[in-house]
Amino acid sequence: MDLMQRQIDLKWHNGLMNRVYNVLKSSSQSISIPFDGEGRLAVQKGDKIKSGDELFTVTGSRIGETYYIPQELNVAVDEVKDYMLRLDGEYVSKGEVIAEKVSGSGLTVKQVVATRDGIVSLKRFHDGFVDILTEKKNHKFESKFKGEVLEASRQFGVKLQVETLSLSCFKSKFVKRSYLNSDYILDDDLQGDSYLGEIEVLKDGSSVYTVRDLGKKDFERKIVFVGRYLYPDLAIEIIERGALALVTYSMDYADFNRISGNIMLIGGFGQLVVDDLHIEFFNSSKGKFAYVSSNYPNDLMVLDGEVDKKGLPVLNKRFFANLHIDSLVISTRESDFGSVGRVVGFEDDGFYAVVKFSRGRKAVISVDCLRVINIVEDLA
């Protein structure tokens, strides 16, 4: 009976049953674009639209600029009213002071200055935001991605169904920023801090970059993939140039905590090696729009995201996935944490697997330090 038990134990190791780690998840999301003002719809229910198609034209003011007063003046949200110098609906010109904090017996003055002409809106005042609205004019609202119109009405706006591809992230953090994207609302995510931005990739995303590699590029409202490893000075520079969020494969944990910005980490902490899978994904997503939210902190949702399914392993739809030759795996071993590779053999009665990583590197790893991965899981 002891022998039978031992054989069973060995078999369980040989056929390690572990959970599957989904790198990419495809699904459909419903996105609403509120109709705020007078105007006319350009689409109706059932229309199939593509990027650039007009959705509606609205006559009204739009948010031209947003200021997050607590961050600008270093005050609490409920203290903002004590420092405001403008009323709701008041017109301001570029250069005029909107809010001011005097401290140090008058020695130090912090001001929030309007960077454009417009009407002050205190609609989001209780959350600490002050908006400058543009003058009323016709705004043509175009879709930034393809999808199908689920609803279109002057009362509620336009609701689109969009195919998304979500990339799993290891860890992320979101801080309240000076602007929130209020044009788009993911219908499953009404309460989160959410950002919709265009994906930008530094060079080809495969290396470690410095501030010098940025040139004079502007990252206003972009979600930037910064490559294999993110250094703090690069992070700060890109954030100051307007990026909504930074995505990196790895970085130092202390830096991650220290930097004030939205950061999404794909692989893990420390100096890790990024694999071709992730590099190709970002390069093929360049220019597309992605949605990130504090309510879905581990998902980078690429709208209209695509991945070439040719050559990908068969999807593991089981709760447990068998580990076998050709399995795609991700390592949780310290020295190659987060690396994606393929099993090419087993050793020591199946307790160890030989894994081939990118660029031909091979390693012998305990099967307990490997997770079988799915490249794309269909959540439909």
Added chain:
Amino acid sequence: MGKLPRLKNNAFLKVYFDVEGIYAHLAYSHIEEGESFIKSKFIPYSVELGEVEDRDFNRYIWELLKGLEEFFEWEMFQSNAKDTSGVGQQVTHGRELHAKDRHDYALALVEAAEKGVGISGIEVKISDLISPKKGIVSAVRDVVAVASVKVTNNELYAKVASQFAEKFSYSDVIWLDMNVGSCMLLRVQSIENSAQIKEFAETEFWVNKHSEAEMLEYCQEPLVKNFMIENVPNISSLRNYWVNFILSSSFYTESQLVQDVLRAVNTSRFYSKYHGSGELENFGVHEYLPSDHKSLDGFALIVTGGLTRTIPENDLLLSIMDSLELKGYFDMFIDRDERLVSFGESYFRGIDAEDIVVNRSYVVPVAKKVIIPELPGFGGGRKVVMSGRLSKAGEAAEEIFCVTPEVREYTLPGDNCVLEGNLVKGAKLSDIGNRIEHTFIGEYLKFDKVIFDCRFRPIVYGPDAKANRLKMAQWFNE
């Protein structure tokens, strides 16, 4: 009258949602043929239970149970759904499973018929420390209406510990459950009630749980650093390794550095709680014993939890002995598969168990006898304080000895053997004296090792990892 278990071709599935993952056990018994076994599998939570939405719990449980069916290669479930378009197809080994109608996850049990086919029941236990318990409980009941669902808390641990103590004639049992993010200590002792009848009562219970944010900062805590022995060349690297380990939730590591942090964390937690408290004062030492009593029995230490799988056994033992500042003697049982929690109640009911009759050898781990003699003086250098022998009938005896300040381990020569020895140079066990005589009887309880801890007390760590490393080398004679 309660339901009697099947004695012929009986199989039972037990699933335990513990803090770090799921322990699944399939037990089989065929009493007539004298055959029984338990197969166990630990599954770490790769998705945090808190991230599973309420509407997805049914699917989660359905997938888990069907996955276990395939993993154990045992036909267990059939679908209850009226729409039989693929839901819960009877499994043959290797066929991929589909759930076309994702809104109906109800499963019925396939009746136990022969080895590989059917189970007579399923029991799901859920740790009190995890959330969301409610989601799991209702999902289990939705998916398998006949499943028994229980929440494990100190009452269950106390009950099993008391039954354990009574069965194996212990008067004092400590149960330690040690995980990366939580720990528990429970103690039951034999006391005389008002009718002067001996019964077991829970005399100490402590549980400590940390948030993820707290776990991420463990490696920075001063008390943890005090207990570490590994050299840390780069604090930043250690922090990165440590955070990756915690956030990946695999709770398995081969990194000596991370294992050292875990050992140090575990030691610091219990030390902070119990150092100087006196609450475990008389564990390992009888207050009253007949003068001719020489046998080393009466005290048991049960150890469970994720750290039993992650930390090497020597480190685990050291962590426990030094954090709780134990002395005297006790039997240590390391249960890596949580079988005592899962099967304890069944085992201790014996033939009256309502689910399945299980064999002791599959439920009760093999024990180690730990002996910690009192030593005179402090830092008295190397000297032999115990000499003795381990003997088994029909074989030559093995001479054993112990030297200060070392921890020595001897493998027992067999299931039935005798330990005899004399503590010398002032060393003694305060309730027994300096003569040790103990007989190990395999049919009663299995032991594999006897461990002598002849380090001078109090054990002092620090001032730094290098000093600890030197002490460790001395303790284990490396």
